[in-house]
Amino acid sequence: MEKVKLSIIYYSSTGINYQLATWAKEAATEAGAEVRLVKVPELAPESAIAQNPAWKAHYEATKDVKEATSDDIEWADAIIFSTPTRFGNVASQMKQFIDMQGGLWSAGKTTNKVVSAMSSASNPHGGQEATVLSLYTSMMHWGAIIVPPGYTDDSAFVSGGNPYGVSVTQDQNGKMVEDVEAAVKHQAKRTIEIAKKIKA
Numbered sequence: 001m002e003k004v005k006l007s008i009i010y011y012s013s014t015g016i017n018y019q020l021a022t023w024a025k026e027a028a029t030e031a032g033a034e035v036r037l038v039k040v041p042e043l044a045p046e047s048a049i050a051q052n053p054a055w056k057a058h059y060e061a062t063k064d065v066k067e068a069t070s071d072d073i074e075w076a077d078a079i080i081f082s083t084p085t086r087f088g089n090v091a092s093q094m095k096q097f098i099d100m101q102g103g104l105w106s107a108g109k110t111t112n113k114v115v116s117a118m119s120s121a122s123n124p125h126g127g128q129e130a131t132v133l134s135l136y137t138s139m140m141h142w143g144a145i146i147v148p149p150g151y152t153d154d155s156a157f158v159s160g161g162n163p164y165g166v167s168v169t170q171d172q173n174g175k176m177v178e179d180v181e182a183a184v185k186h187q188a189k190r191t192i193e194i195a196k197k198i199k200a
Contacts, residue, residue, distance in 0.1 A: 001196070001199065001200060002199075003032055003033055003034045004032070004033045004034070004077050004078060004192050004195045004196055004199060005033070005034050005036075005075055005076050005077045005078070006028050006033045006034070006035045006036070006076060006077070006078045006079070006080065006188075006191070006192065006195070007035075007036045007038065007068070007072040007073065007075065007076035007078075007079045007080075008021045008024050008025055008028070008035060008036065008037045008038070008079075008080045008082070009038055009039075009040060009068045009072060009073075009079060009080070009081050009082075009094075009097070010037075010038075010039055010040070010081070010082040010083065011039060011040045011082075011083050011084065011091050011093040011094045011097075012039070012058065012062075012082070012084065013044075013052075013055045013058065013059075013084065013091075014052070014054040014055050014057075014058050014170075014174050015054070015058040015061075015062075015174070016084065016120045016168060016170050016174075016176060017082040017083060017084055017118070017119075017120055018039075018058065018062060018065075018082075019176075020082045020118050020120070020166065020168070020180070020184050021037055021080070021082045022037070023181050023184040023185055023188070024080050024082070024118070024184055024185070024187070024188040025037045025188075026185065027184070027185035027186075027188035027189050028080075028188045028189070028191070028192050030189075031188070031189045031192040031193070032192070033078075033192045033195075036066075036072055036075070036076070037065070037066075038065065038066045038067060038068035038069075038072050039062065039065050039066070039067060039068060040067070040068050040093050040094050040096070040097040041067050041068075041093065041096075041097070042059065042093060043092060043093050043096060044093075054174050068097060070100075070101060070103065070104050073101060073104055073109070073110065073113070074104060074109050076113060077113070077114060077195045077198070077199050078113065078114035078115070078116075078147075078191050078192065078194075078195035079113055079114070079115050079116075079144075080115075080116050080117070080118065080187075080188060080191055081094065081115070081116075081117040081118070081135055082117070082118040082119070083117070083118075083119055083131065083135065084119065084120045084121065084131075085119055085120065085121040085126055085127040085128055085130070085131040086131075087127065088126075088127030088130045088131065088134075089127065089130065089131060089134050090131055090134055090135050094135075098135075098138050101142075105141070105142055108143075110142035110143060110144060111142070111143040111144075112143065112144070112145055112198065113142065113144045113145070114144070114145045114147055114191060114194055114195040114198055115136075115139045115142075115144040115145065115146055115147065115191075116146070116147045116148065116149070116165055116187055116188075116190075116191045117132045117135045117136065117139075117164075117165040118132070118165050118166045118167065118184065118187065119131040119132050119135075119165065119166075119167045119168075120167060120168045120169070120170055120176075121167070121169060121170070122169070122170050122171075122172075123169060124160070124169050124177075126169075128162065128167030128168075128169075129162055129164055129167065131167075132162070132164040132165040132167065133164060136164070145194070145198060147190060147191050147194045147195075148163055148164050148165055149163065149164075149165065149166065149183065149186060149187040149190055150163045151163055152186070152190060153182075153183070153186040153190075155182035155183040155185075155186050156183055156186075158178075158179060158182065158183070159178050159179060159180040159182070159183035160178045160180070165187065166180050166183045166184050166187050167180075168180045
């Protein structure tokens, strides 16, 4: 059987969600998938980015990462989204990207895509779960097949126990509080495993 095609579509201002996406790519590649790692376009003006040194540093460091397009969705058998929380919801950059896929949706091109999502916030109850769930609401409209990690691996408990999709807390220094690497990799491998079954 041909390889599962996975698009990892992320938005990251200071690098946390980029790291989650990178770990997912490592695990999915190891699981035999063909992977595209792409970022959604930045909407914030450069003047705003320049005021936050960590944001500016990450923005400059990832300029070579390809920007996501509708083709990355159409091409993929499976998609993993990673986005920070903004007021308990998906970051506007990610939301705009999803909202712009009406053409694909109306043509039936989003149907049966296997989808999973990850998020981050600056405190444990800052909307991490709500962000993943709100993204999944859009995926239900797409007719996608949602694959949450649930508690299918012990890594869920070490990483904070979010069954909807890995989420991580970012401290004031921009570092991850929980150790989520194993949980991210498990979620990616589970997404590929389910996508293989659907593809078959």
